[in-house]
Amino acid sequence: MIGIFYFSSTGNSLYISNMIREKIGGKIIYIPTYTGDGSEFEKIIVVSPIYSSGLPVHVYDFLPRLDHERELFIVLNYGGMIGGADYFAYAYAQQNRLNVKGIFTIKMPENYTLTFTVPKFYLKHILDSADKRIEKVIAKIACGDSTLPRKKKTKEKIYYxxxxxxxxxxxxxxxxxxxxxxxxxxxxxxxxxxxxxxxxxxxxxxxxxxxxxxxxxxxxxxxxLRKKKKDRYINPRIDEKSIGKNMDEI
Ligand SMILES: Cc1cc2nc3c(=O)[nH]c(=O)nc-3n(C[C@H](O)[C@H](O)[C@H](O)COP(=O)(O)O)c2cc1C
Structure with a gap:
């Protein structure tokens, strides 16, 4: 079985995880509540947002714990700027001697919107375009395609x-x-x-x-910062209550 491990605060990574599960099966597991090393799965897919050109704390701490022999695919999603996070994740997985086979990036709606607003029509456009990209990524993972980033530039210093x-x-x-x-x-x-x-x-x-x-x-x-900003973001194509939950194989 495939283990689909995700971290998500506003649902984009869960949305991608759901699509993966629908297309190729697997069990969806929320990283912050998981204590194992993934060895119960044949293949591991980690779905994570990009944070400051790197990884959220929970994903950063989780990757080194993973079983070194399992095939690992990392699916990163971001709001507008990859900033070398794909290569950063690849190098980090290698440093931790993980069996990393593929790193993919998918543009999703931005959730770091503390100081600006994303127009609604643009959100719909991004979500529609994302679906096509997610399907391509799933097809590559399904056939075990080894897709690794070539560009070595990261913003590691800024990230740390x-x-x-x-x-x-x-x-x-x-x-x-x-x-x-x-x-x-x-x-x-x-x-x-x-x-x-x-x-x-x-x-x-x-x-x-x-x-x-x-x-x-x-x-x-x-x-x-006491700003009276009204807009908030939650991926509109998932059930918000399922963020943070695990889901068994269909
Ligand atoms: C602390 C923080 C840092 C972020 N840094 C980046 C970034 O460097 N580049 C980017 O394009 N998006 C960045 N984002 C946006 C998220 O990566 C993006 O919206 C993601 O799809 C959110 O996934 P989620 O809904 O599963 O939590 C950041 C978001 C947060 C909360």
Whole structure:
């Protein structure tokens, strides 16, 4: 069986994982709650967003744990700039002696939208174009196509600098009075960085900058730097409640 491991805060990576499962089968597993090494699977596919030209903390920490003998394919998705993340992921997998066979990139809607807004018509266009690209990537994985990045330029220094500062993002969030105390943000935070004390939401200093709480709060009560920005992003083609869940083979 294929193990489809994903990290996702706003559903794009889960959307891609769902398509992979529909076309070639496999079990979908949410990386932050998985403790194994993937050796129960014949083949491993990791589906991850690109963060600052590199990988989210949970994916970065997960890859070295994987069984070295399993064939590994990494499917990265991004909002606008790969910035050498494909080569970075390849080099990182090699450093960790993983049996990496393919690295693919797919453009999806941007979710790092703390300071700007993506127009709705453009979102639809990106999603429609993504479907074609996802199908091509799945076909390549299905036939075991070895597709590895050639361009060796990465933004490794910027990535490590940003990664070291992601924990500060939580400090820039504030919760407005529209908060209904539902606790959804507490449950969805992959870093267990949000708590509710006496009915009040508090952020710790372990934020991994995924922005899941910001985008998925039903009241849009979480603000960044107190900006009154109204738009939020959740992939419209998935069931939002399934983000963070595992799914058995169909
Ligand atoms: C902290 C952070 C950093 C990001 N950095 C990049 C980046 O360097 N380049 C890019 O094109 N998109 C970047 N993005 C956007 C995501 O990669 C993109 O929207 C992805 O599809 C989100 O996947 P998800 O919905 O599964 O979480 C970033 C998003 C976050 C939250």
């Amino acid at each position: 600098k940003n990664k070291a500062n992601w924990h500060l993002i939580g400090e820039r969030f504030s919760v407005q009075e529209d908060c209904i105390g539902c606790g959804k943000c507490v449950g969805l935070c992959p870093a267990q960085n949000i708590s509710m004390e006496n009915g009040k939401i508090t952020f710790g200093n372990g934020c991994v900058a995924c922005l899941g709480c910001y985008h998925r709060c039903p009241q849009k009560a979480i603000r960044y």
